[in-house]
Amino acid sequence: MKILVPVKRVLDYNVKPRVKADGTGVDLANVKMSMNPFDEIAVEEAIRLKEKGVATEVIVVSIGEPKSQDTLRTALAMGADRAILITAEGEVEPLGVAKLLKAVADEEQPGLVILGKQAIDDDSNQTGQMLAALTGWGQGTFASKVEVAGDTVIVTREVDGGSETVSLKAPAIVTTDLRLNEPRYASLPNIMKAKSKPLANKTPADYGVDVAKRLTTLKVSEPPVRSAGIKVADVDELVAKLKALGVAA
Amino acid sequence: MSVLVWVEHDNASVKDATLAAVTAAGKLGDVHALVAGKGAQAVADEAAKIAGVAKVLLADDAAYEHALAENVAPLIAGLMSGYDAFVAPSTSHGKNIAPRVAALLDVAQISDILSVESADTFTRPIYAGNAIATVQSSDAKKVITVRGTAFEKAATSGGSASVEAASGAGDAGLSSFVGAEIAKSERPELTAAKIIVSGGRALGSEEQFHAVIDPLADKLGAAVGASRAAVDAGYAPNDYQVGQTGKIVAPEVYVAIGISGAIQHLAGMKDSKTIIAINKDEDAPIFQVADIGLVGDLFKIVPALTGKL
Numbered sequence: 001m002k003i004l005v006p007v008k009r010v011l012d013y014n015v016k017p018r019v020k021a022d023g024t025g026v027d028l029a030n031v032k033m034s035m036n037p038f039d040e041i042a043v044e045e046a047i048r049l050k051e052k053g054v055a056t057e058v059i060v061v062s063i064g065e066p067k068s069q070d071t072l073r074t075a076l077a078m079g080a081d082r083a084i085l086i087t088a089e090g091e092v093e094p095l096g097v098a099k100l101l102k103a104v105a106d107e108e109q110p111g112l113v114i115l116g117k118q119a120i121d122d123d124s125n126q127t128g129q130m131l132a133a134l135t136g137w138g139q140g141t142f143a144s145k146v147e148v149a150g151d152t153v154i155v156t157r158e159v160d161g162g163s164e165t166v167s168l169k170a171p172a173i174v175t176t177d178l179r180l181n182e183p184r185y186a187s188l189p190n191i192m193k194a195k196s197k198p199l200a201n202k203t204p205a206d207y208g209v210d211v212a213k214r215l216t217t218l219k220v221s222e223p224p225v226r227s228a229g230i231k232v233a234d235v236d237e238l239v240a241k242l243k244a245l246g247v248a249a
Numbered sequence: 250m251s252v253l254v255w256v257e258h259d260n261a262s263v264k265d266a267t268l269a270a271v272t273a274a275g276k277l278g279d280v281h282a283l284v285a286g287k288g289a290q291a292v293a294d295e296a297a298k299i300a301g302v303a304k305v306l307l308a309d310d311a312a313y314e315h316a317l318a319e320n321v322a323p324l325i326a327g328l329m330s331g332y333d334a335f336v337a338p339s340t341s342h343g344k345n346i347a348p349r350v351a352a353l354l355d356v357a358q359i360s361d362i363l364s365v366e367s368a369d370t371f372t373r374p375i376y377a378g379n380a381i382a383t384v385q386s387s388d389a390k391k392v393i394t395v396r397g398t399a400f401e402k403a404a405t406s407g408g409s410a411s412v413e414a415a416s417g418a419g420d421a422g423l424s425s426f427v428g429a430e431i432a433k434s435e436r437p438e439l440t441a442a443k444i445i446v447s448g449g450r451a452l453g454s455e456e457q458f459h460a461v462i463d464p465l466a467d468k469l470g471a472a473v474g475a476s477r478a479a480v481d482a483g484y485a486p487n488d489y490q491v492g493q494t495g496k497i498v499a500p501e502v503y504v505a506i507g508i509s510g511a512i513q514h515l516a517g518m519k520d521s522k523t524i525i526a527i528n529k530d531e532d533a534p535i536f537q538v539a540d541i542g543l544v545g546d547l548f549k550i551v552p553a554l555t556g557k558l
Contacts, residue, residue: 017379094348095351125344125360130351132319132349139349140424144487159429162429162432163430164428167425169424178481217384218384220375223380229540229541231541232541232542232543241541245523
C-alpha cells in the first residue's frame, strides 16, 4: 500500500517563542524552523512499514510557504520516496489542511495516512481527525504502536489512564504519539540523494479547495508571568513553608 | 444559544473533566449534556444532577460503549442541528472526537480554550503555552474543547435535568475496540489532585523513582507525576506524564523533584498555584517558575523531607 505522510514546518522545538510587541503573533523572522517533531515520528513509522514490506511507496506532503520544501527534503532524506508541496499564503487552518489532504488522498489512494498528533505551533490536535471525517475512514489517534495485517490496521493508542487498542479497516488515518518510535537522522549521502527525488509543486487552486480562514486571531499575548520565588536553605525551612501552605500538618 | 456538552464517563460514573466543560458551556448558553455509552443510565442520572445542566440526552447503544470517534461523531453531528455549539473537555476522548465532529459540520474547532470572552471569542494557548491567542470564530456553529484546569468545576448536585433518549446511526463499521490497559493507582487522579509530586530523569531508575517519590506523595496525599524524560527512560508509566504532550495540571501545590523544567514540561504545570522545586542544579530553568526552591541532592533532601512531615 501507499502511505501518505503530511509534514509541517514549525518553529524549532528548542527555540523559545517570542510574542511580537504589537500582539499580532509570534515572531518567526530569522528563527530556526524544523519539521514538527510528531511528523518526524510519522515519517519514521511510514519508512519502517516500507522496510517491513508493508508499504510500497511513502509520499510526503506539506502545505505552506515555499520554504516548506526544506521540510519535505528532510523527509525525503529520511527515506520517503517523493514529495508534494502545496504552496499557500499565510497560515492554513487544520480544516483547510484536512480538505487539501483529502484531495491528495483522492488522487493518490493511499492505504494509510500517518500524521503527527499535533503541531507544536498552533497546538490544535485536529488535522488527522478532520481528515478521517472528510475521507470517511477510521482513525487511530495518539498511536504508540501500529500493526498492519492485510487490510486491518491495529493501533494501540495512548489515552488518559493508560492505553487502548483499536482495530481499523484500511484505508485508515493514524496520528502519532511521542512513544511510537525514535526517528532516524538523515545521513549525508541520503541528504544528497534526496535532492534528486521528485517534488511536485501545487497550489490549493489545483485541488479546487477553499482554504479561507474561519478563525480570526484578534491578539496574541504573553502568558501571565509568575512572580519571582524564593530559595530556602534546608529541609526544615521547606517543611515550615509546606506547613504554612497548609499541605502538611 | 444552546450548547451540547460531551459527558466523559466510563459507563459507570461521570468523569470530573466534564464539570469544567459544563462551566465553560454555561458561559455560552443553555447546557444540554450528551451521554453516549452502553448501559449508561446511571451516568445520565448523575449528569442530570450537575448544576447548570438543563437536559440530558442519553444515546444508549453498544456502538457507543468505547466512545469510538467513527461511531460517536456522526451521532453528535446529527444532534447538532438543534444546537449552536458543541463543547467537550480536552481529554483523550474529547480530543479524539471533537475535530471529527467539526469536520462533519464543516466548521473550524477551537482547541483547549482557557476562557470565554464572548459568544464567538475565546482565548487559547499556543506554542506550548508560551503565548495566549485570542481568537474569534466566524462559523455558525462552534466546536470547542475546554482545558479542564482553566474553569471551575460545576457542582455535582443541585441540578434536576430531564433525561431523554437520543439515537444515531450506531456502528459505522470502520473500527472496533480490541482492549484497554488502564494503569491502576490508589492515589488521586493526576488532573484532579490538589497536590502533585513529580519526578524527573534525575531519579535515575524506576526503583529509585518509586523509593523516593512514592513515600513523599503518600505523606502528602498527593498524586504522582513525571516529566517526559522520566517516562521515556521507563521510570514511570506514560500516563504519569505532565507536559505539553502529556497531562495539563494545575494543582494547589506542585512539587518538581529532579526536573530541569524544559518548555514542554512547564507547559503542563505552570498554572499550578504554588510550585516547589528540588534540584541540584541551581541554574535549572524550573527555578524561574518555582515559588519555593531548594538546591541540593534530591536523594538526601526528599527522604529527609518525608521523614519530617
